[in-house]
Structures are given as structure tokens and as C-alpha cells.
Amino acid sequence: MSSTDHKDSYKARNAFFWLAPLASVRLTLVLLSLSMILVFVATLEQVRIGIRGALSEYFESLVGIWHYPEQFWGGEFLHHIPLPIPGGYLLGGLLILNLVAAFLTRFQWTFKKVGIQLIHLGIIALLVGQLVTQATQEESRMQINKGESVNYLERFHGVELALIDVTDPERETVVAIPQELLEEGQRLRHDSLPFDLIVKSFGVNCDFNVSPSGSTREGLTEEVDRGVGLTANLAITDKEEDFSSDAMNFGYLVFELTHKDGSLGTWLSLSHPAGNHWWKESEKLADFAFQPIRHEGRLWGASLRPKREYLPYSIELLGIENEFYQGTEIPFNFESDVVLNMDDNQTRRALVYMNTPLRHDGKTFYQYQMNNAADYTVFQVIRNPSWLVPYLACIIISIGLLWQFLWHLVAFLQKNSSKSPKGA
Amino acid sequence: MILFRFSIFAQGLRVALTALILSCTPSCSENHAIEAYPIEPEYEGPVVAWDLPENWAENPDLSGPMAGSFHIKTEEGPKGRIGVMPFRESVSILEVANMFAREIGYGILTERSLAPLLERKTLGDRVFEWVRMEERGGTGTGRSILLALFRQDSETWLFPFIAEKELVETELENFSAFLESTVLRPGKATIQARPPEPAPSPPPSPAELEGVPSWDVPSHWVTGKSSSMRLASHKVYDEEGNEIDFSITSFPGDVGGLLANVNRWLGQIGLPPTDQENLPNFVSRVEVAGLPAQLVEASSEDQALYAAILFKDDRSWFFKMTGSASLAAKEKEGFLHLLDSVSFPKP
Numbered sequence: 001m002s003s004t005d006h007k008d009s010y011k012a013r014n015a016f017f018w019l020a021p022l023a024s025v026r027l028t029l030v031l032l033s034l035s036m037i038l039v040f041v042a043t044l045e046q047v048r049i050g051i052r053g054a055l056s057e058y059f060e061s062l063v064g065i066w067h068y069p070e071q072f073w074g075g076e077f078l079h080h081i082p083l084p085i086p087g088g089y090l091l092g093g094l095l096i097l098n099l100v101a102a103f104l105t106r107f108q109w110t111f112k113k114v115g116i117q118l119i120h121l122g123i124i125a126l127l128v129g130q131l132v133t134q135a136t137q138e139e140s141r142m143q144i145n146k147g148e149s150v151n152y153l154e155r156f157h158g159v160e161l162a163l164i165d166v167t168d169p170e171r172e173t174v175v176a177i178p179q180e181l182l183e184e185g186q187r188l189r190h191d192s193l194p195f196d197l198i199v200k201s202f203g204v205n206c207d208f209n210v211s212p213s214g215s216t217r218e219g220l221t222e223e224v225d226r227g228v229g230l231t232a233n234l235a236i237t238d239k240e241e242d243f244s245s246d247a248m249n250f251g252y253l254v255f256e257l258t259h260k261d262g263s264l265g266t267w268l269s270l271s272h273p274a275g276n277h278w279w280k281e282s283e284k285l286a287d288f289a290f291q292p293i294r295h296e297g298r299l300w301g302a303s304l305r306p307k308r309e310y311l312p313y314s315i316e317l318l319g320i321e322n323e324f325y326q327g328t329e330i331p332f333n334f335e336s337d338v339v340l341n342m343d344d345n346q347t348r349r350a351l352v353y354m355n356t357p358l359r360h361d362g363k364t365f366y367q368y369q370m371n372n373a374a375d376y377t378v379f380q381v382i383r384n385p386s387w388l389v390p391y392l393a394c395i396i397i398s399i400g401l402l403w404q405f406l407w408h409l410v411a412f413l414q415k416n417s418s419k420s421p422k423g424a
Numbered sequence: 425m426i427l428f429r430f431s432i433f434a435q436g437l438r439v440a441l442t443a444l445i446l447s448c449t450p451s452c453s454e455n456h457a458i459e460a461y462p463i464e465p466e467y468e469g470p471v472v473a474w475d476l477p478e479n480w481a482e483n484p485d486l487s488g489p490m491a492g493s494f495h496i497k498t499e500e501g502p503k504g505r506i507g508v509m510p511f512r513e514s515v516s517i518l519e520v521a522n523m524f525a526r527e528i529g530y531g532i533l534t535e536r537s538l539a540p541l542l543e544r545k546t547l548g549d550r551v552f553e554w555v556r557m558e559e560r561g562g563t564g565t566g567r568s569i570l571l572a573l574f575r576q577d578s579e580t581w582l583f584p585f586i587a588e589k590e591l592v593e594t595e596l597e598n599f600s601a602f603l604e605s606t607v608l609r610p611g612k613a614t615i616q617a618r619p620p621e622p623a624p625s626p627p628p629s630p631a632e633l634e635g636v637p638s639w640d641v642p643s644h645w646v647t648g649k650s651s652s653m654r655l656a657s658h659k660v661y662d663e664e665g666n667e668i669d670f671s672i673t674s675f676p677g678d679v680g681g682l683l684a685n686v687n688r689w690l691g692q693i694g695l696p697p698t699d700q701e702n703l704p705n706f707v708s709r710v711e712v713a714g715l716p717a718q719l720v721e722a723s724s725e726d727q728a729l730y731a732a733i734l735f736k737d738d739r740s741w742f743f744k745m746t747g748s749a750s751l752a753a754k755e756k757e758g759f760l761h762l763l764d765s766v767s768f769p770k771p
Contacts, residue, residue, distance in 0.1 A: 151464070166467040169609055173462055180456035192460035216694040216727050225665045265665060290467060294482060294492065297473045297607075310463055 022101035031095050034086050041066050041085050052157070053243025059088030060134060089131075096127050115404025122397030129389030137384045140309065141368060143275055144317040146375035149341065151314035153363075153381050154306040159204070159251040159271045162305055163193060164290075167298040178307065179204075182253060194296055195264060200254035205239040208250065208270060210284065220254060221268050227291040227302075229254075229268025232284045236268070248273045253304045257293065267291060269304035276305045313342045313361070320377050322370055334370045336377040352379065470510040475605035477598035480506070481663065495661060496587065496595055500644035502661040504587025506599070510610060511580040517542060517553045517573050520582055524569050529560035548604045550574055558589060567647060568592040572603055579610040588643070636674075637713060637741075640765035642758035645670065660747075660755055668747030668755060670762075675740050682707065685733065685742075686720055693727035693746065712743070713766045728752035730759050736768070 042058040045066065049057065058064040064085045068078040103120050140153035158179050165173040175192050182202040189196050201220050211217055211233040220236050221229050228234070236252050251271040257264040270288050272278045279288040290301040319337040324330060335353040340360060342348070350358045358365040358379075368380035472491040476482070481502065483493040492508035518538055525533045533541075538555070545554040553573040559566055568589040574581045585592060585599055592599075641647070641658060648657035656672040686706055687697040698706060710719035710732055717734040730752060731744040743766070745752060745759050 164467070166465070166471055167473050167607070169465065169471070171462045172465050172467060173460060175458060175460045177458050178456045181458065188458065190458045190460060216724060218694075222726075290469070292469075294473075297475055297605075299471050299473055301467060310461070 016101070016104040019101040019105050022097055023105045024098075025102075027098050028095075028102075031091055031098060035091050035095075038064075038085060038088065038091060044069065050242075050244035050247070056243065058085060061087035062090040063087050088134075092127055092131055096124060096131075099124050099127070112407060115400045115402075115407060118400030118403060119397050120400075122393045122395075122400060125389060125393035125396060129386050129393060132386040132389065133384055136386065137382065138309075140381040140383075141275075142315065142365065142379045142381055143277075144315060144336075144338075144377055144379075146317050146320060146377075149314040149316040151311050153309045153311065154275055155309070156306070158307045159304055160307045161197075161253055161255070161269065162301075162303045162308070163197075163293075164301045164303070165192075165298055166301060176308070179251075194298070195257045195259045198256040198258060200256055200266060201238075202251075202253045203238045204241045204251050205249040206236045206252045206270075207239055208234050208236045208252070211235045220252070223256070223266045224254060224268045226265035226293075227267040227269075228285055228287045231287075234268060234270075236270075251304055255302075257295075259295070264293070264295065267293075267302060269302055271304040271306060273306075276303055311361075313340055315340055315365075315379075317377055320370055320375065334367045334377075336367060336370070336379070471607065471609040472508050472510070473607040474508075474602060477595075477602060480598065480602070483661070496591060497663070498591075498644065502663065503644055503646065504585070504591050504595070505646065506585045506602070507583065508606070509582040509584070510608075511582065515580050515582075517555060517571075520571060520573055521555050521557070524571065524584065524586075525557060528557055528567055528569060530557060545572070545600075547600055550604070552603065556592075566590075570596075570599070572599075574603075574608070576608060576610070579608075581608050637766050637768040639672070639762055639767070641762060642755070645758070660751060662748075662751050662754075666748035666751040668745055668751050670745045670759070671742070673742045673744070675742075682718060682733065686722075689720065689729050689731060689744070689746070690722055693722060693729050694724045695722060710763065712741075712763050713768050717763075719763075723749050723752070725749070730756055732763050734766075 038058060041064075042054045045058065046054040058066075064087045066083045066085045068081065068083065069075055070079045072078075099120055103117065103124070138155065139157075140155050142150055142153050144150045160179060161177040161182065163175045163177070165175075173192060175190055177188060177197070179202075181188060182199050184199055184201055186199045187196055188199070200223060206220075216222075217224065217229075217233060217235050220238065221234055224230055224234075238252075241247075241249055250273060253269045254266060255269070256266040269291065270279075270285070272288070276289040280286050288303070290303055293300040293302055316339045317336060318339060321333075321335040321337075323332040323335075325332050333353055335351060338350050338352060338358065340348040340350060340358070348360075352358045352365060352367050354367055357367070362383055362385065364382045364384075365379040366382070367377070369378035370376070470491050474492065476494065479497050480494050481497050483495055483505070491510050494506040495502040496504045496506075518533060518535060521533050521538055521541070525531065530537075541555050541557060543554045545552045551574075553571075553575075555569075555571040555573075557569045557571075559568065566589045567586060568591075570585040570592055572583040572585070574583070583599075583603060585595075587595070636655060639656070641656070645658040645660050648659055655674060656670070658670040660668045660670070683698075683700055683703060686703065690697055690706070706720055706722050708719050708721070710717050712732055712734045713736075715734060715736060717732050720729065720731040720733065722729045726749050727747065728749040729744070729746045731742060731746075734741040734743075743759075743763060745755065
């Protein structure tokens, strides 16, 4: 290496000397060891709280609290001690800092080392890409009945209170209040709403029972004096959110509407975990899909429902087919024949089946569930804006590896040729 | 060896990474705000909108086939009932009139007997079939039923107005203005034509009616349907949507005795059962139709019960009022007045 090269390297390291403690290899090893512990603990916990629970508690957090399993040796004593485990965001964030610091302070800024730097840059991109995916990826579902079109997605997790003005025959106006704003005691207003909404109670899961006629409701639904909560005499009990894969979380909201002349009444709204259209199966609770509220000559409907996203296109289900392994009930193939109806009167026919999703407008529609008897299909819809990052990162790492290999190869060949005896 | 100055590259990289992390931050914490947006029509039910007269208010217990339900605000409390019922199919005015006719003593109407009650009324650009029936006989308070039927394409919209005769008279103008103001949009979902309430039970036979007492009902109590079980049935509502139910029933024998009946009623308003020793906490003496009877009073946090039990000629007579505690307390005086007014026919 020439003296100028050394000088440049020294300058670069000098400029970032304050990052030196973060660039420690020991820190890298500690973080990687902790990552292994995190993966081990989360895998154990997945059995107890399900994939979503483990993701939320250990990977999508800074610190997770773990209790030593009761069934392990000494569990009866150790189980009660809460053990903090560094979470995915903390370890991932620190790993990124560690790599970036090393990148800036330790590595030599020479052509010889470009390969190494590209490899590290690729790994940083992978980690950052994962962080962005975690933060921005959305998973939804779309259920379509045969012969019908649907133009919205419903999130698997999270609810919203939709207040819909259906008076105008040409278009409906939806005022959607996200779950995050539904805090007890909160008074909510919006220019499109002719009334204020006061949140009495809200929860992501509950047990509900139809109380005997004439009996009084106590607790959360005590104040309910309008709608299905009143007519079906419903009593509810708050429950912890269930993270297991077959969880059925019924979200609930008790809300009061008020306007200048006073209270319009208090309603109970329940969200069905599989979509509010399922309420129609129950005669008494059917109105949970749309509880009519009449105010100032307009008809509004209230519905606590899985968070919706409306699309600028619709998907029509033409037909479905499912095949099973012979003599079993194990599905072999689910297949949905659909037509995508776009805004500009363009259509696109597609066959969606296992491992062959439909991709459109940044979203991927995977075949998820199907009910041949009831003639409907359900797609799992994924939107991941950073889906290209892992591919780009792998390309960068590959170029880095190739560069490093070729550099050494050329150097080796040059060295060999210079050593070979002259005139041999 | 070619030399390259990497320091500029390193600075650039640092800036780029900082920008990437910062740009990620807002998307990590989504902006949670109330959103309003238009969508293509999805709602398939009927849409009914109206201008409500100032002295009218909506009933909270909208259910069954009703698209709207209202009462009239009076100084004595809410009175009368006005409804909006959409029928998916075309129904005849005779079918509709017969849903209500028996309730007020008309028996089964025929084309011929309906003709004098029927007229055509034009309100704005709409033509309504208009049927008015006045209560006949019974112990009622002179109720009047006004039925307005409007046909639009294959849809039929019924607006029943049930109230005391005088109230129907005074509110006729408001009722007409209300009908004229309504926006009626049929729903896509099928609505089966069915009576608003179960068909009334056959009236008690003359033998059963023998020895039935008479009584005075407070004028603002809304008369409900009597049946073979209920000799009288009334509802009272207030502005806040509270409701109480009043009934008069009669059964042979002592129906399990005083303690059993009291405990059954306590259970209905969410109170634990009592025993013989504590029974006097709920029961006091009262006189009904000049005879000694028991007055039962109990209230839970929001429900109350006032009942009188009279044992006469091997029969038990129950006069029972139950419902919202606040409203029941206000109506207690009316209830005691009703007990005072009970009178049995002389043999």
C-alpha cells in the first residue's frame, strides 16, 4: 500500500474515531449471541403464545419479558422470575449501528478492500430492509363470494369504527376511526360527523352473552340503551388478546353519540374476527354489521370492523376448485378463477392457486382459504414496499464477494508469473 | 496502484444511511387519524330519511321490520307510536288493515267493510291509501289507528300512526308533513311482509271474561296488546329512552304463594331471593277493590318493581309494573291510582 493510501485511510478513521467503541468486534459477537438466545426463547414461546404473539413480544419490541417454562427443571421456582430478553428491534438496531460504525472506522478505503466494504454494505441493507419490512408490511385478507366483486381488503389485526352515511344513493361516506384513537373517555370529532363520539370502553377481545330477557346488564354494557346491545340484551366480559393461530378475537366498543341537544344514546358494537358479514348468520346479532343511526334526516350505520383498505380496482370471483389427496381430506390444490376489474375499464383474468399468487399494484394475493360448499374464496394479501431490498442486498454482497475473489486471484496470478523463472 | 479518495464516499454514505433511518421513522409510527372518504354504495337495506316535526322524537328500540319508529313528546311524557315499514312485495291495503283491525275490536275486515274507512290522499306528488280506524268497545282509552300506505314501483311503504283519538287529530298536520318529507329508497335485500307484531291472541271467551274487573289507566300510558295471559298491557317511555311495562294477569289458585312470586320477581330485576323472615321488607298491605291485598315494592340499581297481588274467589290477580327504576318511581303514583280504581262487577 502506498503512503498516500495509508494517509487517506488514517484520515477517514480519524474523522470517525468517536464511533470506535460502537465498532467493537466483541460487541458484534455479544449481539449475535444474544440474537441466538432471542431466537431460542421466541421459538419456545411460540408454542405457548403462537407465531403472532412471539413476533410481537420478542421481535417487534425493544425488550421482551420471558418466564422460564414451568415444565423445565426447577420450573416451579424459576417460572415466577421475569427475565428481560433484548428484543429484535434493540438487537437489530444495535447490529446496524455496530456494522455502520465498523464500516466507517475500521475498514480501509482502498480498491483492494472494496469487496469487503460491499459485503458489509449488503448486510447492512439486509438488516435495514428487514426493519423497514417489519414496519411497513401489511397483511390483509379479501373474501369474495362466487359471482361477486370485492374492492376492499380487511386487515388480519386491528379494528376501526366505521360510521357510514348511506343516505345518498350515488355514494356513501365512510368516517373511519382507527383502533388507536378508541381510548376510554376520549371525545372524538370530525368535520364529516354531525355528532361527537365519546368512547365508553374498548377492547380487542371479549366474551359476549345474551342475557335473559328482563335481566339487567351490568359492567361494560350497563349504559347501552340503543341498537343490538339493547335488543339482544348483551353482556360482555373483557378478555386478553389471543395470539394463537386459530384465535377468534371479538373486539368491542361501547360509545355514546352526542350533539348540541344532548346525548343520542349509547351503543355497543362488536367486530367479528372473520369479517362482520358473518354476523348475518345470527338473527339477533345481524345488525352488528350495520347498526342504523338516524340523525337529522340522514341514515348512518355504525360498525366496528377489521380495518379496511379500499382499492382502486375490484376482483370478481368466477369460479373455485379444490382438490384433495386421494382418500384424504388433505388439500392438494385450491384454485380461484378471478377477473381483475380496473378503473379504466380494463380487465385481467387470472388463476390464483397455491404458490401462484396474483400480483397487482404492489400487492400480492395468495390463495388462503376456500369454502366450496359456501362458494367463497379468501385471499391473503401482502403489501411489502421494501420487497426489492433483499434482492438488491444479495446482488451487492455477490458483487463484493466476486470483487474480493478476483482481486486476490489477479494478485496471486501476478505474483506467480513474476516468480516464474525467466526463459523457462 | 490507482488511488481513490474514499472520504467523500464515506461522508455521502453516512448521510444516506441517516436519511434512510429517518425516512423509516414516520412509517414505523403510522399516522392515526380519523379518515373520511367516499365509496360506491354497499348498503343493501332500505334508506328512509325524514324531517321530524319538532314535537316528535325517535324510539330507541328499532327492530324487526321497522325502518323508523317515533313518538310524540307531550307534557305528560311520550305518547303514541308512528312507524315506517318497508315491504319488498306489493301488499294490499286489506291485508295491512287486517294486521291492525283485530287489535282495536274490528274483527276481520272485508273489501266491503273496509271501503268506508278507506280514502286516497295526495300529499305533494305522492298518493297514499289512507285508512282510519277508531277503537271499538273494550276497556281501552279510545285509540285511533291511522294507516298510510304508499306504493313506489314494486315497493310498499306503510306508515302506521297509533295513538289516542285526540292526539291523532291534533298531530294530523304534522303526520302529513312528515309523510311528505320522507325520502324512501327501497333496499336490495328481501324484506318479507309480516305483521309488525305477532298476531293477537283470540280474545277471551265470554266465560273467561266473567268477573273481570275494570280500572282506569293513566292517560299517557301506551296501550299494548292484551292476550289470554295478559288482561291488560301498557308501556310507558320517557325522553331518555327508559321504559316500563305494566300488566294485569289472573290465574286460578295462589300460583305458588306470596314468597314464590316475590322471589320470581326479585330475580327478574336482578335481586337475590328473600326468605319468609325478610319478606316484610318487600311486602306491605294495600286495598284493591275494597279487598285486602299485598303491595310488593323492590328495586335494584336500575330496575324497579311495583306489584299488587289480590286473592279473590280462588283466583290470584297480579297488577305488576316493572322496568327502569327512575321512570317507575315517577309512575308509582299512577300505579297506585290504577289500583284505587280497580272495581269488580257486582254479581
